[in-house]
Amino acid sequence: MPVIAAKRPAPQPPAPAVSPRVLRILLPILTLFTGAFGLYQLFIAGVALRVKAYPFALLYAAMGLAGLAVASALGRTFSRLRGR
Numbered sequence: 001m002p003v004i005a006a007k008r009p010a011p012q013p014p015a016p017a018v019s020p021r022v023l024r025i026l027l028p029i030l031t032l033f034t035g036a037f038g039l040y041q042l043f044i045a046g047v048a049l050r051v052k053a054y055p056f057a058l059l060y061a062a063m064g065l066a067g068l069a070v071a072s073a074l075g076r077t078f079s080r081l082r083g084r
Helices: 020-050 054-082
Strands: none
Touching: 020 054
């Protein structure tokens, strides 16, 4: 006699790690902090150029641009979260 297997329930999507309310509060703060850090890194790159430390200037410039890119992505995420 064949054994009939019970149907498995459909998998539920995982619960979000952070609630949308907390994201609405933290995303603007994180965006500003990341943007300020990126600008600071670009400033330090300029200082490194003035003292002719070219490898460090390149490193700080890359980190500064990456920080500004992350801040831009966070800003776009925040604007989508707000429903613009």
